Amino acid sequence: MQHVCIIGGGFMGAALAKYFLNAHVKVSLFEEFTTRRQELMADKTFQEVHFIERIEECKEVDFIIEAITENLQAKQQLFETIDDYFPASTTFCTNTSSYLISSIVENVKNKERVIGTHFFSPAHITPLVEVVPSAFTNSNHIQKTMTFLQSIDKKPVLLKKEIQGFVANRLQSALSREAMSLVQNGIVSTEELDFIAKWSLGVRLANTGPLEQRDINGLDTHMAIVKYVYPTLENGTEPLPIHEQLMTNKRFGMKTNRGFYDWSKTDKKQYLADKEKVLLNIINAVSAQDEEVGK
Numbered sequence: 551m552q553h554v555c556i557i558g559g560g561f562m563g564a565a566l567a568k569y570f571l572n573a574h575v576k577v578s579l580f581e582e583f584t585t586r587r588q589e590l591m592a593d594k595t596f597q598e599v600h601f602i603e604r605i606e607e608c609k610e611v612d613f614i615i616e617a618i619t620e621n622l623q624a625k626q627q628l629f630e631t632i633d634d635y636f637p638a639s640t641t642f643c644t645n646t647s648s649y650l651i652s653s654i655v656e657n658v659k660n661k662e663r664v665i666g667t668h669f670f671s672p673a674h675i676t677p678l679v680e681v682v683p684s685a686f687t688n689s690n691h692i693q694k695t696m697t698f699l700q701s702i703d704k705k706p707v708l709l710k711k712e713i714q715g716f717v718a719n720r721l722q723s724a725l726s727r728e729a730m731s732l733v734q735n736g737i738v739s740t741e742e743l744d745f746i747a748k749w750s751l752g753v754r755l756a757n758t759g760p761l762e763q764r765d766i767n768g769l770d771t772h773m774a775i776v777k778y779v780y781p782t783l784e785n786g787t788e789p790l791p792i793h794e795q796l797m798t799n800k801r802f803g804m805k806t807n808r809g810f811y812d813w814s815k816t817d818k819k820q821y822l823a824d825k826e827k828v829l830l831n832i833i834n835a836v837s838a839q840d841e842e843v844g845k
């Protein structure tokens with residue numbers, strides 16, 4: 551049985567614990583905030599998780615899965631600290647959404663065992679994992695990571711080299727910057743923007759990737775479009791004022807009850823459970839189709 555130690559039991563760490571348990575992987579978990587740790591310990595979903603109070607308590611572990619807050623210094627410090635706790639055979643995975651793995655390991659002695667495994671939310675459901683080596687990552691750790699993820703039915707894709715935000719978050723950042731810009735410029739409301747994205751690109755993206763779709767539509771037509779549209783796209787290198795304004799007002803989204811939308815009257819647990827059901831149906835439909843065409 552493989553053994554993983556998750557560090558950070560927040561949104562992602564908890565979802566990963568759930569997935570690993572279902573895949574019959576032994577799970578240890580270290581969460582630094584006592585209140586959060588107790589909350590997880592009281593939840594039946596996690597009754598088979600081995601909660602630890604110090605990372606060095608974790609023995610004979612195949613993978614460390616770091617899922618702490620997205621803060622470069624905190625991640626650097628964590629990997630430096632735990633480097634001495636585990637033998638060189640233990641693979642260190644970071645779930646960072648954006649940082650270069652080489653930046654995270656800047657001061658780590660055994661850089662060759664650190665690799666990015668970028669899971670997607672909801673991590674107990676979404677199949678893809680971007681596997682991101684740095685120039686230092688050793689091929690044995692890469693192969694071990696890929697084999698493990700395949701063995702638990704994830705769909706890992708190994709990037710040829712690292713880049714900030716990897717692939718999916720670069721695509722997502724480009725889309726969300728343009729979406730915020732369109733709302734900020736009064737072209738559509740928040741609701742209309744989401745409606746348009748969901749019923750056009752959204753439903754189609756589950757079925758055909760953006761490049762395959764361009765082939766289907768015709769690259770010559772696309773050339774005419776981009777020549778006209780590219781110069782008008784949002785291309786600022788700073789967060790947009792509409793986003794800054796939400797931060798100033800502590801509107802962080804669902805977690806603070808306000809973001810682009812008002813979530814204060816929503817049963818969030820139920821809402822997310824309903825969304826998960828739809829996502830599972832989509833995944834099942836796409837998987838069935840892939841199997842039929844032998845992909």
Ligand SMILES: NC(=O)c1ccc[n+]([C@@H]2O[C@H](COP(=O)([O-])OP(=O)(O)OC[C@H]3O[C@@H](n4cnc5c(N)ncnc54)[C@H](O)[C@@H]3O)[C@@H](O)[C@H]2O)c1
Pocket residue numbers: 557558559560561562563580581582583586616617618619620621624628645646647648668669670671
């Ligand atoms: N939220 C997402 O949709 C998403 C998706 C993919 C990847 N990620 C990445 O996953 C990581 C975690 O994100 P999240 O959304 O779960 O954040 P989160 O804030 O929900 O959870 C982070 C948890 O880590 C704990 N923590 C912080 N420092 C710690 C430390 N040194 N030791 C132990 N625990 C510590 C915090 O108490 C918190 O419970 C980030 O790197 C993020 O970029 C997030």
